[in-house]
Each structure stands twice: as structure tokens, then as C-alpha cells.
Amino acid sequence: MRTAYSVETVRAAERELMARLPDGALMQRAAAGLAAACAELLGRVYGSRVVLLVGSGDNGGDALYAGARLARRGAGVTAVLLAPQRAHAAGLAALRRAGGSVADAAAAERLIERADLVVDGIVGIGGKGGLRPEAVPLAAAAERARAAVVAVDLPSGVDADTGEVRGAAVRADVTVTFGTHKPGLLIDPAREYAGSVRLVDIGLRPELPAEPALEALQHADVARLLPVPANESDKYRRGVVGVAAGSARYPGAAVLAVSGALRGGAGAVRYVGPAGDAVIARFPETLVSDRGPGHAGRVQAWVVGPGAGDDAATVAEVLAADVPVLVDADGLRLADRETVRARRAPTLMTPHAGEAAALLGVSREEVESARLAAAGELAARYRATVLLKGSTTVVAGPERGRPVRVNATGTSWLATAGSGDVLSGLAGSLLAAGLSARDAGSAAAYLHGLAGRLAADGAPVGAHDVAEALPVAWRDVVRERG
Template sequence: MRQAHSVEQVRAAEADLLATLPDGALMARAASGLATAVIDLLGGAYGRRVLLLVGSGDNGGDTLFAGALLARRGAQVTAVLLADHPHAAGLAALRASGGTTCPAAGFTPPAGLDVVVDGIVGIGGRPGLRPDAVAVLSRLTGLPMVAVDVPSGLSVDTGEIDGAHVRADLTVTFGTHKPCHVLYPAALHCGAVVVVDLGLDLPEPVLEVLQPADVAALLPVPAPAAHKYTRGVVGLRTGAAYPGAGLLSAAGANCGLAGMVRHVGPDEVGNQVRAAHPEVVLGPGRVQAWVVGSGGGEDAGTELATALADGVPVVVDADALAHVRPTPGAPADPPLVLTPHAGELARMLDMRRDQVEARPWHFARHAAREFGAVVLLKGRRTVVCDPDGRTRVTTTGTPWLGTAGAGDVLAGLIGALAAAGLGPYDAASVGSWLHGAAATRASADGPIVATDVARALPGVVRDLRGQAQ
């Protein structure tokens, strides 16, 4: 499991570790890891031209000591000093190793630079950058950028953007991921992220990112004596406004993870579902989870009420989301998984879409508490929030997944996982991971449609099972 920790958690863990180490030992570890990452990026150090952007505090110290190590390996290192009082020992080490410095005022980039190292602001900095830093960065456009711990100017704990910031090609972070490394929109500006292990003893993370082994461990697997009913029955209640959505929801549910799929809806939709998926059973009956809302229509509220009366978990999508009522301070009964995109969540919270897109984690957590439900906010980095505060971020997927009907496939898939026995939080986060992985598999870096994603799901599950055995 990849984990992300808050600034407060990291600072506390660093303080505990510092109490057991000689002075400078922790910074030496960080600087060594940073220098190694820069050398790996460049394919060597000798003769390379490296520019350091150095702010104050420990972040500047890490950068200066890494620069000293690079200079000793034969790199030509220049540091632009963006602080009145840079880290004294780091500055001395850089100069002793043959590195040079220059002020920010009137800065002109040296010729032939191979890489720029952003050590302007560390994890304790506020969002945005000072004008002098912005002026220096404006003269470095197009050069490879390595950020130290986090790209300067981003909101570390929220993943939000407020003001000027660095856009990194590589971020070398220390001890653990931070929220900005995995949450959009900030993650878009972190590039590849490398974690340097500092030996920190960290608490429970504020964010989790599932990895293939985690998903494989959570997948529902039939017992030796299983049959279709013990494996779970997922029910679909879809509308006639967009009958294709019902078909796609059925395709996601009919991926094989549940024992049976049952469809309840208008005859014209049911007949199309049966023609496309002859395994699906039409008509009411007992289920272990419902999926409601795909296909929309005026009856979405009635269909939701009927599904809720069964007392089993309900995945609420599309038009049905407008009929979910808040239960602040109390869990929804029965359990709900809400699957809005940013526009739908904005309507549910009486906000603007751009507000939700700028602060996805904030509003997904707020909605999870407000509705007492697991909230899966769809996006390039889908966020899954539980009312108890837990959050998982999905990093699988491809921009080609932004296609009509993909959300209907996802809703059906989550319903199948819930019917097969996963709790709402696991069903939503595992479903999102599988959905993204299937899209990547189907796409092969080319265009896809939603049915391609559904068809790829069994292959993704088989691969995961094979890796786990």
C-alpha cells in the first residue's frame, strides 16, 4: 500500500528520529538520496551543469548538501540564493566542494544547463511563490526540473493550487508521499515521484493508494463449494431516458465477480440488456446490493426509494444522486456508495463545478460526512472517501477513460463487488482501481469506449490472481 502523510505527521516523526541521531545525520540521508536521484536522471554527474534554487531552512540545506555531493562527483554546480539566510553549513559544504553561488537579483541562467533543482520551499511553506522566485523560474522554462520534497508553491496537505508554483519533471521526497503527490490538481505538477527512505516511524496515513497486491488481496474469490447465490446477486435499476447507460451498467456488473446480475427496469431496456447479456436475469428478486440511477429518467427517485427499502448496500449513480438526502453525523442506512462526477457533486452540495474541481478531496470528504456515505468522486485521480475520514486515491487509468458511459460501467462493477461481499469503502476503491486498470489495458495508449473497459475487466482480474499465486 502506498501511503501519504500530512506535514504534521512527518514533522513529528522526524523530530522523534532526530532525537536518536547525531547532528546532521538526517539531512545527510536526504541529501544523499536527492543527489543519487539527480545522477540517475542525468545518467551521471561528471561534466553535468546543475543549477540549484535555494531557499531557507532545511529544504535549502538538503539542496545545498546534495549540490556539494554532485560537485564532488564532477558536476558544475551553481546555487541561486533566494533567501537572506541560507543554510550555513550547507552553503559552506557547497563552496568547499567547488560549487558557486549567485544572487537572485539580475539572474541570468548559465549556458548549457542540464537540470534545475527546486529547493525554494519545503513542506512547511505556504502555497504560492514570492516575486523573486517567480522571476528566476521564468528564465528557466523548458529545462528539466527536480523538486526537493515537493514542488515549491503547492499546497502540500490538500493537493490544491493557489498561486505561482514549480512544475517538476521529478520530485524527490523524503520519508513518505505527501497528499500533494497523489491528489489532483497538484499531482499533475509533481512529475515522477521518488521516495527516499529516512527510517521514519510514521502513524496511520491520511491517504492510501492501492497497489496491485492490495487489490488482489481484497478481490472476492469463490469458495470451493460456491454457487451463484453464495457468490452474490447484484441488482440493477436503470431508466429509459438513456437506455445505453443501463446496458453499460449491466456490462460492468456482469464481469464475473458476482454470481448473478438481476435487472429491473422498463421492458425496452430489459430486452436490450438480455440481448447483449443473456446471463442477466430480468425482473425483481432478492439481491445483495443494488445499483440505481444509470439511464436516468423521472423515476430515479422512486427506484432509489425501492432499492433502499431492501436494506442492502446501494450504489447511487447519475440521476439518482439528486434524490439522496443528507444524514449529517449519522451513517446512511442502508450503506450507500455515491459515485458523482464534479458537476454532480457540485449540485448535491450547492456549489460550482470549478470549486469542486479545485478542491476535490475537501469536497469529497465533506460530502461523505454530510450524506453518511462512501463518496467516490470521479476524475483523473478518483478520490474515495469514507464517512470515518479514510481516503483512497486511484492512480490507475488513462485520460482516454474520459468517455461517455465509463461511469455506468464503474457503477455496475462496484455493485458486483458489494454483492460479492466487499464493504462499501473497499468495493468503491477496488472497483475504481480495476476500472482504471481495465481502461489502460484496453487503451494501449489509444482511444477507447466504455464497452472496451467492461470487456477488459476479466483479464485484469485474471492477471491480478496470477500475480498473487
């Protein structure tokens, strides 16, 4: 599992560690890791041209010390100082001793154009807002140049804690981060600016608290969550998921939600709604009823809303059930907030950015630019677990102190009609199999994203292709369990 900690937590941990180390030792550890990553990216260090963009903070010091290491290996290293009077003095002296040089900002764009590697040490993890005006041309030059760009700890101009990008920022090919991930490296839009992230161990882990701010599951974590039938299991012991979805106008939503549910680990799927003929024609194993949720038979969880149109009565009936409920699509618009808040059984809401914006009364752009804040606010308002869909999926619960989960296994090809219906069915089935709302949403997002990648393989896909790839994704994950 990848974990990320807030800037405040990281700084407190660094202070604790530095108190026990010789002066400057922590920066030297960071610089060594940064220099190694730069050398690996260059391939051949001797004779290469490296430009350091150096601000006034410790990130600038890291860049200067790493530049000194590269200069001693024969690289031509030039530091561009954005605040010469406040540059890290010891790091600057080390660079000069190693044969590196210093240039003023006026020559920076020409140097960047000729460079093989640009190191972004402009702003550290405490930076807020976009780049200052004097740094904007340098970031633009680095983006235009053929040089690879390496960010120190975090691309300058992005918010380390929230992943927001409020102005111009450096776009890195590689970000070398120290001690632990920062939340902004794991969530868009900042994640897009970070490129490939390399974590350098500087000995910080023992100083960090047990609970991070963010966590991102990996194969082994998801493998531990996925249900496995016991020898004595039957379809009811494995869990039964009810799907109340579809309408005369949108029968396909019901079919796709059922397709995800059938591949999600529950023992049986009950469907209620007007699309029963379409569902049974595609999936004859489904238990179909047209008498409403209250007469469907026993279920361990419900999925309600995909393609439901204006069927508020069905949404209300499902929300009254004393079992976990996943609410998606039209169900989000039709669900009464106070009813959701009053529920005693878990509720999992799965909006995309547009739906979240409508529920919060803000613009879609506001949600997409501050995904962590939007998911957290929705979870608090509804006292529910919220799975905010998008390029990075965010799963936030109503409980204070629990890490938010993020997932980036997906692909842009998943932006296709019906994909979310498949995800809803899959997550609902995991709820019925006994997973918590947080775990069901996290595992479903991971599998769904992985299935999207496997199905697409670089080409367009439909939602039904994603559903059919789910067993392959599941098998790929559980191999980690042995």
C-alpha cells in the same frame, strides 16, 4: 500500498528521529538520496551544469548538500539564493568547499536556460499558497528550459496536505520525497506537478503512526480484496447484484452498468427498468424484470441511477432496501439526503466533479481544485462512502480516522460517455460479493482505471471497450496473489 502522512505528522516523526541521531544526520540522509536521484537523471555527472533554486528552509539545505555531492563528482553547480541572509549556512559552506558557486537571482534565468538539471529547493512541505512573486519567474524559466527539473520533497507552490495549487508552482519531472509520501503527491492537481515520485528512506517509518492520512492501493492490495469462489459456491453464495438503471431516453446506461456488474465477481445480475430488451439482447445471462426493485428477487446489493432520468420513485425504493446500495448519475440528483443519512446498510455514492459540485452547492472548479475536501465533505453530509471520480479517484468514508484512499490507475481516455456506468456496475457487483463500500469503491476504481489503460493503449476507446478489458485487468491483478 503507498501511504502518505500529513505535514504535522511527518514533522513530529522527524523530531523524534532527530533526537536520537547526530546533529545534521537526517539532512545528510536526505541529501544523499537526492544527489543519487539527480545523478541517475543526469546519466553523466561530470561536466554537467546544475542549478539549485534555494529557499530559506530545510529543503534549501537538502538542495545545497546534494549540490555539494554532485560538485565533488565534477558537476558545475550554481546555487541561486532567493533569501541569501536566511540560506542554510552549513549547506552553503559545504557547496562552496566542494567547488560550487553562488549567483544572485538576477542571473538565474540565464543560468537555468543553460542548465542540464534544475533542483527546486525553494519551499518545503509547510508552504501554503502559490509561489511568492520573486520565485514565479524562476519556475517559469525552469518550465521553458530543456533542463530536467527535480523537486526536493514536494514541488514548490503546491499544498502538501491537500494537493491544492493556489497560484504559480514548480512543475517537476521528478520529485524526490523523504521518509514517506505526502498527500499532495498522490492527488491532483498537485500530483500533475510532481512528475515521477521517488521515495527515499531516511529511517522515518518506525516513528510514523499506523494510520496514514492517505493510502493508494497497489496490485497486491487489490488482489487480496477481490472475491474468489469457493468449491461449494453457487451464484447466490457469490452474491447477486441488482441494477436499476436506464430509461427510454438512455437505455445504453443500463447496458453498460450491467456490463460492469457481470465482470465484478457477483454470481448473478438482476436488472429492473425500462431497458430490459436492450439488456437481454446484449447480455442474455441477466435476470430481467419490469416489476420494480421490490419484485426483482433476492439481491445482496443494488446499483441505482445511471441513465434513470427523473425516476425518483425507483431511487427511493432502492434506498429503502436493507442491503448495500451504490448511487450514481441521476440517482445522486434524485436521492433524498436525509433518507441516505438514515440508512443502516452501507451507501456508496459515485459522483464526478460536476455532480459533487451540485450536491455541495459550489462550483465544479472548487471541487476539482480541492478534491480531498470535497469528497470528505460529501461523505460527512450524507453519512455515506463517496467515490469522487476524476484524474485521481478519491474514496472517502464517513468514519473519522480512516485513511482516505486515492487511485491514479486511469487514463484520460476514460473521459468518455458511459465509462462511469461501467464503474458503477463493477463496484456494485463487488458490494454484492461482500466487500465493504470502501473496499468495493477502491478496488473497482483500480480495476476500471487499469482496464481503461489496457483498452486504450494510447488510442480512443468507448465504454464498452473498457468493460471488455475488465477480465484482463482482473487477471493482471490477481497474478500478485499467486
